[in-house]
Amino acid sequence: MILSCSSASLSPSAQRSSNRAPGAEIPLPSDHPPPRVNAKIRSRSSDESLAHNGCSCTCGRRRLFIEAAATSLLPICPSLATNSLSDYTAMLEKVHPPRPDWYEEFYASVLDTSTKAYEAEISGYKSELFANLKGKARKVLEIGIGTGPNLRYYAGNDGFQVFGVDPNRKMEKYAKAAAVAAGLPPANFEFIQAVGEALPLADASVDAIVGTLVLCSVKDVNMTLKEVKRVLKPGGLYLFVEHVAAKEGTTLRFVQGILDPLQQTLSDGCHLTRETGKHISEAGFSDLKLSMAFLPSAAFVNPQVYGMACK
Numbered sequence: 633m634i635l636s637c638s639s640a641s642l643s644p645s646a647q648r649s650s651n652r653a654p655g656a657e658i659p660l661p662s663d664h665p666p667p668r669v670n671a672k673i674r675s676r677s678s679d680e681s682l683a684h685n686g687c688s689c690t691c692g693r694r695r696l697f698i699e700a701a702a703t704s705l706l707p708i709c710p711s712l713a714t715n716s717l718s719d720y721t722a723m724l725e726k727v728h729p730p731r732p733d734w735y736e737e738f739y740a741s742v743l744d745t746s747t748k749a750y751e752a753e754i755s756g757y758k759s760e761l762f763a764n765l766k767g768k769a770r771k772v773l774e775i776g777i778g779t780g781p782n783l784r785y786y787a788g789n790d791g792f793q794v795f796g797v798d799p800n801r802k803m804e805k806y807a808k809a810a811a812v813a814a815g816l817p818p819a820n821f822e823f824i825q826a827v828g829e830a831l832p833l834a835d836a837s838v839d840a841i842v843g844t845l846v847l848c849s850v851k852d853v854n855m856t857l858k859e860v861k862r863v864l865k866p867g868g869l870y871l872f873v874e875h876v877a878a879k880e881g882t883t884l885r886f887v888q889g890i891l892d893p894l895q896q897t898l899s900d901g902c903h904l905t906r907e908t909g910k911h912i913s914e915a916g917f918s919d920l921k922l923s924m925a926f927l928p929s930a931a932f933v934n935p936q937v938y939g940m941a942c943k
Protein backbone atom coordinates (compact mmCIF):
# COMPACT_ATOMS: atom_id res chain seq x y z
CA MET A 633 0.00 0.00 0.00
CA ILE A 634 1.30 3.43 -0.83
CA LEU A 635 -0.72 5.09 1.86
CA SER A 636 -1.09 4.55 5.53
CA CYS A 637 -2.93 6.45 8.18
CA SER A 638 -2.51 5.93 11.87
CA SER A 639 -5.09 7.29 14.25
CA ALA A 640 -2.35 7.30 16.93
CA SER A 641 -0.69 10.15 15.10
CA LEU A 642 -3.77 12.34 15.23
CA SER A 643 -3.37 15.52 17.17
CA PRO A 644 -5.98 15.89 19.92
CA SER A 645 -7.06 19.20 18.44
CA ALA A 646 -7.90 17.46 15.19
CA GLN A 647 -10.35 15.27 17.03
CA ARG A 648 -13.81 16.76 17.48
CA SER A 649 -15.65 16.03 20.65
CA SER A 650 -19.22 14.96 20.34
CA ASN A 651 -21.77 14.27 23.00
CA ARG A 652 -23.21 11.48 20.88
CA ALA A 653 -21.80 7.98 20.46
CA PRO A 654 -19.98 7.92 17.11
CA GLY A 655 -22.17 6.40 14.42
CA ALA A 656 -25.19 6.35 16.66
CA GLU A 657 -28.51 6.89 14.96
CA ILE A 658 -29.91 10.26 15.87
CA PRO A 659 -33.53 10.27 16.98
CA LEU A 660 -35.28 13.31 15.58
CA PRO A 661 -36.66 15.48 18.33
CA SER A 662 -40.45 15.57 18.23
CA ASP A 663 -40.48 19.35 18.55
CA HIS A 664 -38.05 19.79 15.67
CA PRO A 665 -39.47 21.97 12.89
CA PRO A 666 -40.43 19.90 9.84
CA PRO A 667 -37.85 20.03 7.04
CA ARG A 668 -38.70 21.88 3.84
CA VAL A 669 -38.83 18.68 1.86
CA ASN A 670 -40.55 18.54 -1.48
CA ALA A 671 -41.19 15.75 -3.92
CA LYS A 672 -38.19 16.72 -6.03
CA ILE A 673 -35.64 16.28 -3.28
CA ARG A 674 -36.99 13.21 -1.62
CA SER A 675 -35.13 9.94 -2.11
CA ARG A 676 -36.78 7.11 -3.99
CA SER A 677 -36.91 4.92 -0.91
CA SER A 678 -38.95 7.52 0.95
CA ASP A 679 -41.18 7.92 -2.12
CA GLU A 680 -41.86 4.21 -1.97
CA SER A 681 -42.77 4.37 1.69
CA LEU A 682 -45.06 7.31 0.99
CA ALA A 683 -46.74 5.46 -1.84
CA HIS A 684 -47.11 2.47 0.39
CA ASN A 685 -48.83 4.59 3.01
CA GLY A 686 -51.13 6.13 0.40
CA CYS A 687 -50.70 9.63 1.81
CA SER A 688 -51.40 12.61 -0.39
CA CYS A 689 -51.49 15.68 1.89
CA THR A 690 -48.30 17.70 1.99
CA CYS A 691 -48.00 17.89 5.78
CA GLY A 692 -48.58 14.17 6.13
CA ARG A 693 -45.95 13.42 3.50
CA ARG A 694 -43.44 15.56 5.35
CA ARG A 695 -44.16 13.78 8.58
CA LEU A 696 -43.79 10.40 6.91
CA PHE A 697 -40.49 11.50 5.41
CA ILE A 698 -39.17 12.48 8.83
CA GLU A 699 -40.31 9.17 10.28
CA ALA A 700 -38.81 7.24 7.38
CA ALA A 701 -35.52 9.08 7.79
CA ALA A 702 -35.50 8.63 11.54
CA THR A 703 -36.09 4.90 11.34
CA SER A 704 -33.76 4.17 8.42
CA LEU A 705 -30.09 3.35 8.77
CA LEU A 706 -29.28 6.88 7.66
CA PRO A 707 -27.95 8.75 10.70
CA ILE A 708 -29.74 11.87 9.54
CA CYS A 709 -29.32 14.86 11.80
CA PRO A 710 -28.96 18.58 11.97
CA SER A 711 -25.64 19.69 10.50
CA LEU A 712 -23.33 21.73 12.71
CA ALA A 713 -22.73 23.97 9.73
CA THR A 714 -26.40 24.64 9.20
CA ASN A 715 -27.90 23.97 12.63
CA SER A 716 -31.20 22.48 11.61
CA LEU A 717 -32.50 19.43 9.83
CA SER A 718 -34.33 21.57 7.30
CA ASP A 719 -31.22 23.44 6.32
CA TYR A 720 -29.59 20.66 4.37
CA THR A 721 -32.48 20.71 1.93
CA ALA A 722 -32.33 24.50 1.84
CA MET A 723 -28.59 24.28 1.09
CA LEU A 724 -29.30 21.79 -1.70
CA GLU A 725 -31.67 24.26 -3.30
CA LYS A 726 -29.26 27.13 -2.71
CA VAL A 727 -26.06 25.66 -4.11
CA HIS A 728 -27.56 23.25 -6.63
CA PRO A 729 -31.06 24.37 -7.60
CA PRO A 730 -32.89 21.73 -9.64
CA ARG A 731 -31.78 21.70 -13.27
CA PRO A 732 -34.23 20.80 -16.04
CA ASP A 733 -35.00 17.10 -15.97
CA TRP A 734 -33.53 16.50 -19.42
CA TYR A 735 -30.24 18.18 -18.43
CA GLU A 736 -29.82 16.07 -15.29
CA GLU A 737 -30.61 12.88 -17.22
CA PHE A 738 -28.32 13.89 -20.09
CA TYR A 739 -25.41 14.64 -17.76
CA ALA A 740 -25.92 11.41 -15.81
CA SER A 741 -26.01 9.25 -18.93
CA VAL A 742 -23.00 10.99 -20.50
CA LEU A 743 -21.06 10.56 -17.27
CA ASP A 744 -22.02 6.89 -17.17
CA THR A 745 -20.82 6.16 -20.69
CA SER A 746 -17.99 8.60 -21.32
CA THR A 747 -15.72 7.80 -18.40
CA LYS A 748 -14.90 4.18 -19.22
CA ALA A 749 -11.39 4.86 -20.59
CA TYR A 750 -10.62 7.17 -17.67
CA GLU A 751 -11.88 4.63 -15.13
CA ALA A 752 -9.73 1.93 -16.75
CA GLU A 753 -6.67 4.16 -16.54
CA ILE A 754 -7.23 5.31 -12.96
CA SER A 755 -8.14 1.85 -11.69
CA GLY A 756 -4.58 1.03 -10.56
CA TYR A 757 -4.43 4.19 -8.44
CA LYS A 758 -7.92 3.64 -7.06
CA SER A 759 -7.31 -0.02 -6.20
CA GLU A 760 -4.32 0.97 -4.09
CA LEU A 761 -6.14 3.87 -2.49
CA PHE A 762 -9.34 2.01 -1.64
CA ALA A 763 -7.37 -0.94 -0.23
CA ASN A 764 -6.78 1.33 2.76
CA LEU A 765 -10.43 0.95 3.72
CA LYS A 766 -10.18 -2.81 4.16
CA GLY A 767 -10.65 -3.71 7.79
CA LYS A 768 -10.83 -0.05 8.81
CA ALA A 769 -14.19 1.13 7.53
CA ARG A 770 -17.73 -0.12 7.76
CA LYS A 771 -19.71 3.06 7.17
CA VAL A 772 -18.54 4.92 4.09
CA LEU A 773 -19.92 8.12 2.60
CA GLU A 774 -19.28 9.15 -0.99
CA ILE A 775 -19.81 12.79 -1.79
CA GLY A 776 -20.89 13.47 -5.37
CA ILE A 777 -21.21 9.76 -6.02
CA GLY A 778 -22.45 10.33 -9.55
CA THR A 779 -23.02 7.05 -11.37
CA GLY A 780 -21.08 5.11 -8.73
CA PRO A 781 -17.81 4.20 -10.47
CA ASN A 782 -16.11 3.59 -7.10
CA LEU A 783 -18.62 1.09 -5.76
CA ARG A 784 -16.72 -1.82 -7.33
CA TYR A 785 -13.80 -1.07 -4.99
CA TYR A 786 -15.95 -1.97 -1.97
CA ALA A 787 -16.65 -5.45 -3.33
CA GLY A 788 -15.57 -8.15 -0.94
CA ASN A 789 -15.66 -5.84 2.08
CA ASP A 790 -18.37 -7.61 4.04
CA GLY A 791 -20.81 -5.47 5.94
CA PHE A 792 -19.93 -2.20 4.20
CA GLN A 793 -22.70 0.38 4.54
CA VAL A 794 -22.35 2.98 1.80
CA PHE A 795 -24.14 6.32 1.64
CA GLY A 796 -23.93 8.08 -1.71
CA VAL A 797 -24.70 11.80 -1.69
CA ASP A 798 -25.38 13.66 -4.92
CA PRO A 799 -27.62 16.61 -5.83
CA ASN A 800 -28.53 15.13 -9.21
CA ARG A 801 -31.36 12.68 -8.56
CA LYS A 802 -30.88 11.14 -12.01
CA MET A 803 -27.61 9.62 -10.76
CA GLU A 804 -29.53 7.36 -8.41
CA LYS A 805 -30.49 4.62 -10.87
CA TYR A 806 -26.95 4.40 -12.25
CA ALA A 807 -25.42 4.35 -8.77
CA LYS A 808 -27.87 1.68 -7.62
CA ALA A 809 -27.08 -0.44 -10.69
CA ALA A 810 -23.35 -0.01 -9.98
CA ALA A 811 -23.94 -1.11 -6.38
CA VAL A 812 -25.76 -4.24 -7.55
CA ALA A 813 -22.99 -4.96 -10.08
CA ALA A 814 -20.43 -4.59 -7.28
CA GLY A 815 -22.33 -7.15 -5.22
CA LEU A 816 -23.41 -4.75 -2.50
CA PRO A 817 -26.69 -5.94 -0.98
CA PRO A 818 -29.41 -3.32 -1.75
CA ALA A 819 -29.83 -2.65 1.97
CA ASN A 820 -26.17 -1.68 2.21
CA PHE A 821 -26.36 1.17 -0.26
CA GLU A 822 -28.37 4.34 0.14
CA PHE A 823 -28.54 7.24 -2.32
CA ILE A 824 -29.25 10.60 -0.69
CA GLN A 825 -30.04 13.71 -2.67
CA ALA A 826 -27.95 16.40 -0.98
CA VAL A 827 -24.82 18.49 -1.43
CA GLY A 828 -21.35 18.32 0.07
CA GLU A 829 -21.79 21.76 1.61
CA ALA A 830 -24.45 20.42 4.02
CA LEU A 831 -24.24 16.69 4.56
CA PRO A 832 -27.37 15.18 6.12
CA LEU A 833 -25.39 12.90 8.42
CA ALA A 834 -24.54 13.10 12.09
CA ASP A 835 -21.28 14.39 13.51
CA ALA A 836 -18.56 11.73 13.69
CA SER A 837 -20.82 9.10 12.15
CA VAL A 838 -18.80 7.51 9.31
CA ASP A 839 -15.45 5.74 9.14
CA ALA A 840 -14.47 7.04 5.74
CA ILE A 841 -15.46 9.63 3.18
CA VAL A 842 -14.65 9.27 -0.48
CA GLY A 843 -14.73 12.04 -3.05
CA THR A 844 -13.59 11.59 -6.64
CA LEU A 845 -13.84 14.40 -9.19
CA VAL A 846 -16.30 16.27 -7.01
CA LEU A 847 -14.54 19.27 -5.45
CA CYS A 848 -14.33 20.66 -8.98
CA SER A 849 -18.14 20.78 -9.00
CA VAL A 850 -19.21 21.85 -5.52
CA LYS A 851 -20.08 25.49 -5.04
CA ASP A 852 -17.94 25.93 -1.92
CA VAL A 853 -14.85 23.73 -1.57
CA ASN A 854 -13.91 24.84 1.96
CA MET A 855 -17.44 24.41 3.28
CA THR A 856 -17.53 20.90 1.83
CA LEU A 857 -14.20 19.98 3.42
CA LYS A 858 -15.48 21.32 6.74
CA GLU A 859 -18.50 19.06 6.40
CA VAL A 860 -16.22 16.11 5.58
CA LYS A 861 -14.36 16.71 8.84
CA ARG A 862 -17.58 17.10 10.81
CA VAL A 863 -19.10 13.84 9.61
CA LEU A 864 -15.90 11.74 9.87
CA LYS A 865 -15.23 9.91 13.09
CA PRO A 866 -11.99 10.89 14.83
CA GLY A 867 -9.26 9.00 13.00
CA GLY A 868 -11.57 8.52 10.03
CA LEU A 869 -10.18 8.51 6.50
CA TYR A 870 -10.81 10.92 3.68
CA LEU A 871 -9.90 9.46 0.28
CA PHE A 872 -9.79 11.70 -2.75
CA VAL A 873 -9.01 11.87 -6.44
CA GLU A 874 -9.48 15.38 -7.85
CA HIS A 875 -8.47 17.17 -11.01
CA VAL A 876 -6.74 20.49 -10.47
CA ALA A 877 -5.48 23.47 -12.42
CA ALA A 878 -2.30 22.89 -14.42
CA LYS A 879 0.82 24.85 -13.50
CA GLU A 880 0.60 28.58 -14.17
CA GLY A 881 2.30 29.58 -17.42
CA THR A 882 1.83 26.24 -19.18
CA THR A 883 -0.11 25.76 -22.40
CA LEU A 884 -2.44 23.39 -20.61
CA ARG A 885 -3.25 26.04 -17.99
CA PHE A 886 -3.95 28.54 -20.79
CA VAL A 887 -6.32 26.08 -22.51
CA GLN A 888 -8.05 25.35 -19.21
CA GLY A 889 -8.68 29.07 -18.72
CA ILE A 890 -10.32 29.30 -22.15
CA LEU A 891 -12.41 26.14 -21.76
CA ASP A 892 -13.45 26.71 -18.15
CA PRO A 893 -16.76 28.54 -18.81
CA LEU A 894 -17.79 25.95 -21.41
CA GLN A 895 -16.84 23.11 -19.08
CA GLN A 896 -19.01 24.60 -16.33
CA THR A 897 -21.98 24.76 -18.68
CA LEU A 898 -21.60 21.29 -20.17
CA SER A 899 -20.49 19.49 -17.02
CA ASP A 900 -22.87 20.86 -14.42
CA GLY A 901 -20.60 23.41 -12.77
CA CYS A 902 -17.26 21.57 -13.08
CA HIS A 903 -14.31 24.02 -12.83
CA LEU A 904 -11.04 23.29 -14.62
CA THR A 905 -8.90 25.82 -12.79
CA ARG A 906 -9.38 25.08 -9.11
CA GLU A 907 -6.39 24.67 -6.79
CA THR A 908 -8.11 21.82 -5.00
CA GLY A 909 -4.91 20.23 -3.69
CA LYS A 910 -4.19 23.47 -1.85
CA HIS A 911 -7.67 23.51 -0.30
CA ILE A 912 -7.26 19.92 0.92
CA SER A 913 -3.78 20.65 2.29
CA GLU A 914 -5.08 23.64 4.23
CA ALA A 915 -8.26 22.01 5.55
CA GLY A 916 -6.66 20.88 8.81
CA PHE A 917 -6.50 17.12 8.26
CA SER A 918 -3.64 15.15 9.73
CA ASP A 919 -1.45 12.57 7.99
CA LEU A 920 -2.14 14.03 4.57
CA LYS A 921 -0.68 11.99 1.72
CA LEU A 922 -1.13 13.73 -1.58
CA SER A 923 0.31 12.60 -4.91
CA MET A 924 -0.11 13.84 -8.44
CA ALA A 925 -0.74 11.99 -11.68
CA PHE A 926 -1.23 12.88 -15.30
CA LEU A 927 -3.78 10.67 -17.06
CA PRO A 928 -3.78 10.89 -20.87
CA SER A 929 -7.41 9.71 -21.04
CA ALA A 930 -8.48 12.80 -19.08
CA ALA A 931 -6.98 15.22 -21.65
CA PHE A 932 -7.20 18.78 -20.31
CA VAL A 933 -8.83 17.56 -17.05
CA ASN A 934 -5.29 17.16 -15.69
CA PRO A 935 -3.26 16.91 -13.55
CA GLN A 936 -5.04 14.97 -10.86
CA VAL A 937 -4.24 14.84 -7.17
CA TYR A 938 -5.03 11.70 -5.23
CA GLY A 939 -4.44 10.50 -1.74
CA MET A 940 -5.74 10.25 1.73
CA ALA A 941 -5.97 12.21 4.96
CA CYS A 942 -7.13 11.58 8.52
CA LYS A 943 -9.49 13.56 10.68
Ligand SMILES: C[S@@+](CC[C@H](N)C(=O)[O-])C[C@H]1O[C@@H](n2cnc3c(N)ncnc32)[C@H](O)[C@@H]1O
Binds near residue numbers: 777778
Ligand atom coordinates in the same frame (compact mmCIF):
# COMPACT_ATOMS: atom_id res chain seq x y z
C1 LIG B 1 -17.61 14.79 -12.47
S1 LIG B 1 -18.91 14.09 -11.54
C2 LIG B 1 -18.02 12.84 -10.63
C3 LIG B 1 -18.90 11.73 -10.17
C4 LIG B 1 -18.18 10.57 -9.49
N1 LIG B 1 -17.68 10.94 -8.18
C5 LIG B 1 -17.06 10.05 -10.34
O1 LIG B 1 -15.92 9.93 -9.87
O2 LIG B 1 -17.34 9.72 -11.51
C6 LIG B 1 -19.28 15.30 -10.31
C7 LIG B 1 -20.43 14.89 -9.43
O3 LIG B 1 -20.58 15.87 -8.39
C8 LIG B 1 -21.95 16.12 -8.20
N2 LIG B 1 -22.10 17.43 -7.56
C9 LIG B 1 -22.28 18.63 -8.13
N3 LIG B 1 -22.39 19.59 -7.18
C10 LIG B 1 -22.27 18.97 -5.98
C11 LIG B 1 -22.31 19.41 -4.62
N4 LIG B 1 -22.46 20.69 -4.33
N5 LIG B 1 -22.16 18.49 -3.66
C12 LIG B 1 -21.99 17.18 -3.96
N6 LIG B 1 -21.95 16.70 -5.21
C13 LIG B 1 -22.08 17.59 -6.22
C14 LIG B 1 -22.53 16.02 -9.60
O4 LIG B 1 -23.93 15.82 -9.60
C15 LIG B 1 -21.76 14.84 -10.15
O5 LIG B 1 -22.39 13.63 -9.87
